[in-house]
Amino acid sequence: xxxxxxxxxxxxxxxxxxxxxxxxxxxxxxxxxxxxxxxxxxxxxxxxxxxxxxxxxxxxxxxxxxxxxxxxxxxxxxxxxxxxxxxxxxxxxxxxxxxxxxxxxxxxxxxxxxxxxxxxxxxxxxxxxxxxxxxxxxxxxxxxxxxxxxxxxxxxxxxxxxxxxxxxxxxxxxxxxxxxxxxxxxxxxxxxxxxxxxxxxxxxxxxxx
Amino acid sequence: xxxxxxxxxxxxxxxxxxxxxxxxxxxxxxxxxxxxxxxxxxxxxxxxxxxxxxxxxxxxxxxxxxxxxxxxxxxxxxxxxxxxxxxxxxxxxxxxxxxxxxxxxxxxxxxxxxxxxxxxxxxxxxxxxxxxxxxxxxxxxxxxxxxxxxxxxxxxxxxxxxxxxxxxxxxxxxxxxxxxxxxxxxxxxxxxxxxxxxxxxxxxxxxxx
DNA sequence: TCATTCGATGCACGTCGTGCATCTATGCAC
DNA sequence: GTGCATAGATGCACGACGTGCATCGAATGA
Numbered sequence: 043x044x045x046x047x048x049x050x051x052x053x054x055x056x057x058x059x060x061x062x063x064x065x066x067x068x069x070x071x072x073x074x075x076x077x078x079x080x081x082x083x084x085x086x087x088x089x090x091x092x093x094x095x096x097x098x099x100x101x102x103x104x105x106x107x108x109x110x111x112x113x114x115x116x117x118x119x120x121x122x123x124x125x126x127x128x129x130x131x132x133x134x135x136x137x138x139x140x141x142x143x144x145x146x147x148x149x150x151x152x153x154x155x156x157x158x159x160x161x162x163x164x165x166x167x168x169x170x171x172x173x174x175x176x177x178x179x180x181x182x183x184x185x186x187x188x189x190x191x192x193x194x195x196x197x198x199x200x201x202x203x204x205x206x207x208x209x210x211x212x213x214x215x216x217x218x219x220x221x222x223x224x225x226x227x228x229x230x231x232x233x234x235x236x237x238x239x240x241x242x243x244x245x246x247x248x249x250x251x
Numbered sequence: 252x253x254x255x256x257x258x259x260x261x262x263x264x265x266x267x268x269x270x271x272x273x274x275x276x277x278x279x280x281x282x283x284x285x286x287x288x289x290x291x292x293x294x295x296x297x298x299x300x301x302x303x304x305x306x307x308x309x310x311x312x313x314x315x316x317x318x319x320x321x322x323x324x325x326x327x328x329x330x331x332x333x334x335x336x337x338x339x340x341x342x343x344x345x346x347x348x349x350x351x352x353x354x355x356x357x358x359x360x361x362x363x364x365x366x367x368x369x370x371x372x373x374x375x376x377x378x379x380x381x382x383x384x385x386x387x388x389x390x391x392x393x394x395x396x397x398x399x400x401x402x403x404x405x406x407x408x409x410x411x412x413x414x415x416x417x418x419x420x421x422x423x424x425x426x427x428x429x430x431x432x433x434x435x436x437x438x439x440x441x442x443x444x445x446x447x448x449x450x451x452x453x454x455x456x457x458x459x460x
Numbered sequence: 461t462c463a464t465t466c467g468a469t470g471c472a473c474g475t476c477g478t479g480c481a482t483c484t485a486t487g488c489a490c
Numbered sequence: 491g492t493g494c495a496t497a498g499a500t501g502c503a504c505g506a507c508g509t510g511c512a513t514c515g516a517a518t519g520a
Binding site: 260263267276298299300302305400 | 497498499500501502
């Protein structure tokens with residue numbers, strides 16, 4: 043998707059990158075991220091140990107790379123949503139598009155998420171990947187609503203939208219058990235509810251003691 | 252705050268912990284987190300290298316420890332807010348209380364945040380610390396609004412509230428320059444605006460092309 | 461074809477993080 | 491106060507991580 047008709051060099055690079063990522067996820071799924079060594083990963087991907095660091099700066103980054111790519115795709119998709127859609131609507135639609143595309147690619151995206159979710163050591167990396175897109179999304183939102191320089195809305199909206207997506211996705215994954223991929227329909231429903239909550243206002247009165 | 256009249260053992264432990272944390276922050280502020288070695292930190296805190304790992308599992312965790320404590324305090328404070336306050340109101344008040352207490356302790360909390368903000372390698376750790384409080388906050392919210400088991404509101408609200416706080420704090424820190432602590436009044440104002448935005452509903456129409 | 465460039469690799473080194481054994485100060489019972 | 495049990499501090503060894511540097515070979519373009 044980022045590489046169409048490039049030279050052999052570029053094609054080889056993206057192939058290697060994918061090989062490393064897949065190897066990392068496969069091994070992590072089998073043995074647990076902590077127990078997998080870089081040596082194993084590089085052997086599986088058939089590259090030298092040193093080469094690994096030409097692509098990723100850590101094991102964790104490699105495992106999370108797929109998800110990070112999806113986040114980036116989400117932001118890109120948001121950018122091209124028609125102006126007729128409100129911000130939250132556009133975010134919603136963008137999420138659906140990425141979701142469809144990812145599920146079309148097979149279950150790899152999902153299994154990667156399952157691995158990530160099960161491993162505490164990946165949480166920081168995943169959150170960092172998400173945060174990395176936050177500023178990009180904020181910028182896109184600022185353009186879309188034509189916000190003033192000092193308007194806090196874009197950044198706030200970006201952060202909250204991504205947080206909402208994360209929670210929704212997380213709750214959905216929670217329903218997954220033993221490699222059984224839960225219904226995509228459920229995830230759509232979750233997104234729907236989350237977005238509704240956001241647009242309706244988040245506050246609630248406290249219940250009496 | 253977590254240790255009142257405990258035995259000498261406990262007191263020494265908390266003192267050591269604080270010494271490590273302070274040493275880590277001080278050195279990180281001077282040389283940059285990446286360039287500081289554990290050896291330096293342990294020398295500064297006057298402990299053995301091995302002992303460090305009895306308290307923290309990494310340099311980064313030590314630096315972020317202070318902020319992590321404030322997050323925990325925030326959640327604790329929220330728990331004890333009166334039921335007469337709505338969820339967002341209670342969150343707001345809790346934030347103000349923690350803010351007051353932290354600023355009363357001097358500028359240490361702020362300088363720590365400044366260090367953290369300037370160092371990309373600390374972002375994952377900080378986000379992880381924040382995420383760690385998310386479930387605790389979600390639970391507190393669930394109690395407060397007496398939510399049903401399958402109600403997504405508590406987790407969503409917790410995630411979004413923390414995201415909102417993070418962004419607000421971040422924007423405020425951005426105005427800080429060269430060790431000059433920006434006005435706390437400004438931070439209060441930022442919180443006010445953020446919470447208003449959240450309760451009012453986050454959506455916005457897109458501007459025409 | 462030839463020179464250039466860029467990525468892959470090997471090597472060396474410093475740092476990190478942990479398991480294990482040991483030593484010491486603390487807490488406790490008497 | 492004495493002595494025991496325990497928890498925390500320390501030392502040691504080791505495997506893994508991450509990076510700078512030099513080299514080699516394949517891909518590119520003139």
